[in-house]
Amino acid sequence: MQEVTIGIAGAAGDGLDKSGDTLAKTCGRLGLHVYAYNSYQSIIRGGHIWLRVRIGDKKVLNHGDNLNAVICLNQDSLERHAPEVNEGGVIIFNADKLKLDPTLVPKGVQSLGLPMKEICKEVEAEHGALQPIMQNTVAVGAILALSKLGLEEASSVMADTFAHKGEKVINLNVSLLKVGYEYALKNAKEFTKEWTFSKKRRPFLTGNEAIAFGAAAAGCKFYSAYPMTPASTILHWMANHATKVDICVKQCEDELSVINMAIGAGIGGVRSMCGTAGGGFALMTEAIGMAGIMEVPVVCVEVQRGGPSTGLPTKTEQGDLFQVYGASQGEFPKLIVAPRDIADCYDTTVNVFNLAEKYQLPVVLITDLLLSEHPETVDPEAFYSDVKINRGELVTEWNPEKQGKFKRFKFTDSGISPRVYPGTEHCNYVSATDDHDEESILISDMFTSPPIRRKISEKRFRKMENLLKELPAPKLEGPADADVTLVCWGSTSGVVAEAAELLTAQGVKTNFLVIKWIVPFHAKEVQELLAKAKKKISVEVNYTSQMARYIKMETGVSMDGHVNRYDGEPLEPKEVAGRVQDILKGKKIDLDVSEDDAKEMAYHYLRTHYAEKLRPVRAVRESANGQGEPVWNIELAERVTGKRGGKMKIGVHTGATYHFEKEPVESK
Amino acid sequence: MATVIELPIETYKGPVDPDWCPGCGDFGVLRSVQQAAGKCGVHPKDLVVVSGIGCSSNLPGFIHAYGIHSLHGRSVPVATGAHLANTDLKVVITGGDGDGYGIGVGHLIHAMRRNLDVTYVVMDNQIYGLTTGQASPTTAKGMKTKSTPAGNFESPLNPLVLAITSGATYVARGFSGEQKQLGDLIAGGIAHKGFALIDVFSPCVTYNKVNTYPYFKERVYKLEDEGYDPTDFYKAIEKAYEWGDRIPLGVVYKTEQETYEDNEPVLKKGPLVKQKLGLPKNVHQELIDEMI
Numbered sequence: 025m026q027e028v029t030i031g032i033a034g035a036a037g038d039g040l041d042k043s044g045d046t047l048a049k050t051c052g053r054l055g056l057h058v059y060a061y062n063s064y065q066s067i068i069r070g071g072h073i074w075l076r077v078r079i080g081d082k083k084v085l086n087h088g089d090n091l092n093a094v095i096c097l098n099q100d101s102l103e104r105h106a107p108e109v110n111e112g113g114v115i116i117f118n119a120d121k122l123k124l125d126p127t128l129v130p131k132g133v134q135s136l137g138l139p140m141k142e143i144c145k146e147v148e149a150e151h152g153a154l155q156p157i158m159q160n161t162v163a164v165g166a167i168l169a170l171s172k173l174g175l176e177e178a179s180s181v182m183a184d185t186f187a188h189k190g191e192k193v194i195n196l197n198v199s200l201l202k203v204g205y206e207y208a209l210k211n212a213k214e215f216t217k218e219w220t221f222s223k224k225r226r227p228f229l230t231g232n233e234a235i236a237f238g239a240a241a242a243g244c245k246f247y248s249a250y251p252m253t254p255a256s257t258i259l260h261w262m263a264n265h266a267t268k269v270d271i272c273v274k275q276c277e278d279e280l281s282v283i284n285m286a287i288g289a290g291i292g293g294v295r296s297m298c299g300t301a302g303g304g305f306a307l308m309t310e311a312i313g314m315a316g317i318m319e320v321p322v323v324c325v326e327v328q329r330g331g332p333s334t335g336l337p338t339k340t341e342q343g344d345l346f347q348v349y350g351a352s353q354g355e356f357p358k359l360i361v362a363p364r365d366i367a368d369c370y371d372t373t374v375n376v377f378n379l380a381e382k383y384q385l386p387v388v389l390i391t392d393l394l395l396s397e398h399p400e401t402v403d404p405e406a407f408y409s410d411v412k413i414n415r416g417e418l419v420t421e422w423n424p425e426k427q428g429k430f431k432r433f434k435f436t437d438s439g440i441s442p443r444v445y446p447g448t449e450h451c452n453y454v455s456a457t458d459d460h461d462e463e464s465i466l467i468s469d470m471f472t473s474p475p476i477r478r479k480i481s482e483k484r485f486r487k488m489e490n491l492l493k494e495l496p497a498p499k500l501e502g503p504a505d506a507d508v509t510l511v512c513w514g515s516t517s518g519v520v521a522e523a524a525e526l527l528t529a530q531g532v533k534t535n536f537l538v539i540k541w542i543v544p545f546h547a548k549e550v551q552e553l554l555a556k557a558k559k560k561i562s563v564e565v566n567y568t569s570q571m572a573r574y575i576k577m578e579t580g581v582s583m584d585g586h587v588n589r590y591d592g593e594p595l596e597p598k599e600v601a602g603r604v605q606d607i608l609k610g611k612k613i614d615l616d617v618s619e620d621d622a623k624e625m626a627y628h629y630l631r632t633h634y635a636e637k638l639r640p641v642r643a644v645r646e647s648a649n650g651q652g653e654p655v656w657n658i659e660l661a662e663r664v665t666g667k668r669g670g671k672m673k674i675g676v677h678t679g680a681t682y683h684f685e686k687e688p689v690e691s692k
Numbered sequence: 693m694a695t696v697i698e699l700p701i702e703t704y705k706g707p708v709d710p711d712w713c714p715g716c717g718d719f720g721v722l723r724s725v726q727q728a729a730g731k732c733g734v735h736p737k738d739l740v741v742v743s744g745i746g747c748s749s750n751l752p753g754f755i756h757a758y759g760i761h762s763l764h765g766r767s768v769p770v771a772t773g774a775h776l777a778n779t780d781l782k783v784v785i786t787g788g789d790g791d792g793y794g795i796g797v798g799h800l801i802h803a804m805r806r807n808l809d810v811t812y813v814v815m816d817n818q819i820y821g822l823t824t825g826q827a828s829p830t831t832a833k834g835m836k837t838k839s840t841p842a843g844n845f846e847s848p849l850n851p852l853v854l855a856i857t858s859g860a861t862y863v864a865r866g867f868s869g870e871q872k873q874l875g876d877l878i879a880g881g882i883a884h885k886g887f888a889l890i891d892v893f894s895p896c897v898t899y900n901k902v903n904t905y906p907y908f909k910e911r912v913y914k915l916e917d918e919g920y921d922p923t924d925f926y927k928a929i930e931k932a933y934e935w936g937d938r939i940p941l942g943v944v945y946k947t948e949q950e951t952y953e954d955n956e957p958v959l960k961k962g963p964l965v966k967q968k969l970g971l972p973k974n975v976h977q978e979l980i981d982e983m984i
Contacts, residue, residue, distance in 0.1 A: 052984060245777070286744075294777040445777075
């Protein structure tokens with residue numbers, strides 16, 4: 025696969041997401057594939073933003089671990105990301121504002137400082153003074169030149185993006201692209217070979233957008249939510265498209281209201297969905313059980329972010345599996361499904377609306393920040409319009425003379441009872457949270473009935489047996505005779521697929537298993553698959569290997585090793601492959617603070633305590649020297665002058681900060 | 693407006709007789725809800741009675757209608773969802789003071805500010821009855837209960853003031869000992885376009901020995917007997933604070949305002965439940981095109 029990865033770094037509010045969009049949409053129109061990942065922070069302005077756009081001529085499964093070019097929009101970004109650029113690549117920055125320390129430029133990497141004022145003279149003469157944000161467009165122009173993407177499609181993207189602002193704004197933006205494009209061609213070398221453009225146009229979207237789109241296509245009529253990152257963009261899509269797709273969108277006072285409204289709408293007879301992150305879902309759990317005992321179809325999207333509690337609001341994690349598994353008191357049927365990629369988000373959402381109505385149960389569609397918020401190009405065929413809608417045993421008319429009394433919770437072989445919505449004659453019943461008989465009369469207080477309770481429990485759980493039969497069992501992907509089987513779920517599947525290829529290329533034949541349908545679970549099939557596997561290693565973005573534990577609980581099969589990441593960032597392919605190799609060699613994981621970690625920690629403290637006046641330059645590992653553990657002695661430099669600014673000591677094992685010494689800096 | 697064809701109270705006789713304590717105020721409220729539905733001519737297929745949890749929240753099981761006996765405190769959002777799904781339905785929420793003014797008060801305030809077109813009948817007995825007698829949000833100051841053996845030292849919430857100031861557009865108080873009037877008040881709420889809150893003195897004969905039938909009988913009077921005008925916002929607030937020797941019953945506040953349903957654009961195409969599911973091909977394609 026021919027591929028390049030372009031990084032764009034700056035502060036929140038620098039508008040770099042727009043630059044990423046222009047680049048990605050251009051590729052999407054040329055027939056290239058794109059996967060973008062933005063590691064942003066929960067700050068509206070300021071804070072470090074790091075957007076990576078990986079472009080390939082074949083499907084790109086994750087953001088990868090390469091960096092061929094970087095656009096840096098501020099000094100901090102330049103210092104942090106310039107050293108990460110691969111050989112042959114290029115560092116692009118505004119030379120009027122920023123200074124690139126030559127010692128930070130890796131060997132064989134080009135430095136392309138754009139003299140913005142100078143090169144934009146003519147554009148300014150025609151359009152007036154430029155806003156600072158417009159430097160991004162010039163930089164994108166430079167990238168287009170050096171990555172051989174051409175100007176034509178990018179100009180068409182600009183034309184569509186600014187169509188609502190008129191010809192003049194379009195011309196301005198196209199001119200800026202051109203300025204950067206031409207300057208780069210003259211002053212730097214291209215870092216990739218010629219592409220073959222298939223010109224197949226692919227939409228560029230996030231997992232949340234795919235879920236919202238899928239819901240609309242499946243006939244969802246009611247969506248409720250309370251703002252919470254990283255689920256909010258479903259609400260935004262719904263609100264923006266409400267009248268186009270005829271969905272009643274309700275922002276509620278809290279998540280209790282959110283799910284109770286969605287369930288009320290489900291009882292009322294419409295397909296309804298709600299969405300939240302882990303914290304909001306915690307508030308919803310009681311009502312999940314209500315949908316279970318009332319047998320109301322409802323779809324709830326749980327987008328995981330770093331926990332626990334408020335945790336890491338803008339970072340990814342797969343730490344909520346046990347929360348959704350255990351959601352609500354008591355035992356009742358529910359469906360839990362984890363789509364693996366963006367195309368699957370659409371397909372899964374379409375399907376679960378049918379399953380929710382057919383089996384009359386709550387569905388928890390669990391994703392994570394990475395899947396929900398990273399955009400990628402997807403084949404348009406993935407968003408099929410030929411959606412089959414199956415409303416299950418929905419009764420719209422009832423004739424008591426011929427059909428007898430309507431029994432909402434009729435005990436049947438399938439466990440599925442006839443469902444009806446209010447407004448239907450002769451079918452009155454009560455949806456109750458107390459347990460009840462076939463006719464919905466309570467068996468909870470005055471009139472308890474152990475045999476009826478037993479029979480209605482069995483009826484409810486028979487639905488799960490039938491539902492499981494309808495769901496496809498997971499299959500091994502990759503070589504059948506593998507030495508290693510990687511086990512994963514959700515967004516991690518993209519990185520695992522690539523890591524498996526890497527390992528196989530390294531001589532360790534590797535295949536992998538993606539668990540999508542979690543409850544009900546294909547225990548028999550998974551047990552058989554894993555029992556035959558030679559080495560089984562789980563790969564999860566969490567600390568406690570929740571999926572591995574769940575599989576063990578359901579099948580009795582233990583993993584031979586675990587790969588975990590729990591720092592808020594997604595796994596990367598080389599990292600997974602490296603960890604697997606270590607596990608195979610019996611090498612224990614090294615949890616010490618690395619040199620890069622030490623610098624990253626220094627950045628944090630310097631930002632929070634010293635307003636970024638200093639930056640880490642070098643880290644030297646030293647002996648304990650009275651500190652109780654070896655330390656990283658980090659040299660600090662004054663940001664503007666580059667003069668020595670002090671030092672800081674960080675423990676190699678614990679990460680404790682032992683020492684900070686600020687050298688006197690002359691004040692003017 | 694279509695002519696209302698009144699239905700007899702027997703239309704709404706439920707499948708099960710109530711299991712409330714003999715003498716419970718809720719019997720009268722149930723009958724008044726049935727009377728009101730009949731007076732408004734609501735067919736049982738179009739009547740949805742939604743409750744939370746508590747003695748009074750068992751009411752949906754005792755009336756011939758569609759019922760939703762939901763979670764403690766969650767009747768209002770469940771009712772909101774059900775009504776937005778099908779605005780052809782008449783939604784009556786029933787429950788107690790703990791359910792509505794305690795655990796569910798957040799939802800209540802927001803439903804009132806939205807002026808959702810539903811009717812909420814709160815059977816206010818100023819005590820938690822089902823859990824055998826603890827203080828509720830409307831328990832009088834000083835009253836001894838199982839959870840306040842030395843006397844309640846929290847001030848009670850004033851439901852009428854809360855409703856008027858939160859944006860409810862029909863606010864009334866009834867008494868289950870004045871069943872005819874209560875039936876009319878609830879019927880007024882059902883007929884009213886917008887959020888109707890009817891706070892009802894519904895004595896708990898088992899756990900509240902203070903706020904009894906005689907207690908109220910001695911104090912209540914009817915606003916309609918005194919030519920009271922419920923359309924004045926400030927007078928209504930003043931009236932809502934009246935407590936002590938004289939306690940008013942009747943419509944305290946009433947105003948005509950746009951409802952949430954009036955402003956929800958998707959409902960302009962008819963009730964959601966009657967709309968077609970899924971996307972037309974051209975809309976589907978447009979959604980893809982906007983992402984390219």
